[in-house]
Amino acid sequence: MADKIATREAYGSALAELAEKYDFVVLDADLAEATKTVKFKKACPERFFDCGIAEGNMISVAAGIATTGKTVFASSFAMFAAGRAFEQVRNSVGYPHLNVKIGATHAGITVGEDGATHQCNEDIALMRTIPGMTIINPSDAVEARAAVEAAITTDGPFYLRFGRFAVEVINDRPDYKFELGKGVLLADGTDVTLIASGLTVGMALEAREQLAKEGISARVVNIHTIKPIDRDIIIAAAKETGAIVTAEEHNVIGGLGSAVAEVLCESCPVPMLRVGMNDTYGHSGTVPALLEEYGINAGVIVAQAKKAVSLKK
Numbered sequence: 001m002a003d004k005i006a007t008r009e010a011y012g013s014a015l016a017e018l019a020e021k022y023d024f025v026v027l028d029a030d031l032a033e034a035t036k037t038v039k040f041k042k043a044c045p046e047r048f049f050d051c052g053i054a055e056g057n058m059i060s061v062a063a064g065i066a067t068t069g070k071t072v073f074a075s076s077f078a079m080f081a082a083g084r085a086f087e088q089v090r091n092s093v094g095y096p097h098l099n100v101k102i103g104a105t106h107a108g109i110t111v112g113e114d115g116a117t118h119q120c121n122e123d124i125a126l127m128r129t130i131p132g133m134t135i136i137n138p139s140d141a142v143e144a145r146a147a148v149e150a151a152i153t154t155d156g157p158f159y160l161r162f163g164r165f166a167v168e169v170i171n172d173r174p175d176y177k178f179e180l181g182k183g184v185l186l187a188d189g190t191d192v193t194l195i196a197s198g199l200t201v202g203m204a205l206e207a208r209e210q211l212a213k214e215g216i217s218a219r220v221v222n223i224h225t226i227k228p229i230d231r232d233i234i235i236a237a238a239k240e241t242g243a244i245v246t247a248e249e250h251n252v253i254g255g256l257g258s259a260v261a262e263v264l265c266e267s268c269p270v271p272m273l274r275v276g277m278n279d280t281y282g283h284s285g286t287v288p289a290l291l292e293e294y295g296i297n298a299g300v301i302v303a304q305a306k307k308a309v310s311l312k313k
Helices: 007-018 038-043 055-066 078-084 086-094 109-114 123-128 141-153 200-213 231-241 256-267 287-293 298-310
Strands: 004-006 024-028 048-050 071-077 100-105 134-136 158-161 166-168 184-187 192-196 218-222 225-227 244-251 272-277
Touching: 004 007, 007 038, 007 100, 007 141, 024 038, 024 055, 055 071, 055 078, 055 086, 055 100, 071 078, 078 086, 078 100, 078 123, 086 100, 100 141, 109 287, 123 134, 123 158, 123 225, 123 244, 123 256, 134 141, 141 158, 184 200, 192 200, 192 231, 192 256, 192 298, 200 218, 200 244, 200 298, 218 231, 225 256, 231 244, 231 256, 244 256, 244 298, 256 272, 272 298
Parallel strands: 024 048, 024 071, 071 100, 100 158, 134 158, 192 218, 192 244, 244 272
Antiparallel strands: 004 166, 134 225, 184 218
């Protein structure tokens, strides 16, 4: 059984680990224990600043520090970092293209019992609209650590999306390589391509095994960088398999599914279906029950893949 680690845990560990190698500071909005930036705080207390429950102010402070040449991580729950502080992110970070890296934890429906007000399924859609914003949604702890280092070493604003729920480690292998803006071909196939991001990558791999038992060959692509998206891997998949299914822990409007649809519509139209939150709010509940209720699981990916294959001419 593979290890299960929440990507927010990996985020905190990466900040603490990379503190000796790189010069950056970390801000939090009174949630360090939850976002796991407390790990950095313990390692480098002189480089950590708690801005209190004032997310807009935190982003403004981060922007101010960044104007001095520093790289700054600003962390809070996704609902607050992307939602409550959107205007500051747009105008104070995005517009001047500053080195502010937003570490947004507790994203998606898997916040579970915290309920609809904290289950942010709109953050990717919001951040995609900000010019120059790089968005990374890592699939596991290995990718989360790589995403943090990529953010540190790359100029400009970043939105890093992390989850509360522990997910299986799938990238713990010697040949794993993280390339910003490049999708990862995890498994080849000829009949349909499953394009996933975040925790749904593991689900897509599980769906591929189920489809194989029914004689359907599925390709699996991990899109960790939502923006800029890897157009080449998407177009190649469309041309070579003729059908696409996207899977995400986000509203199907504005997230991965929308980004992939834009590429296909412009460059290689093929049958495409989406798995995700179907334009609805969540509610409080256990994570397994919520994923089942809202249809974010391997079984739904299988059903959509079979339907997409049936729509091929």
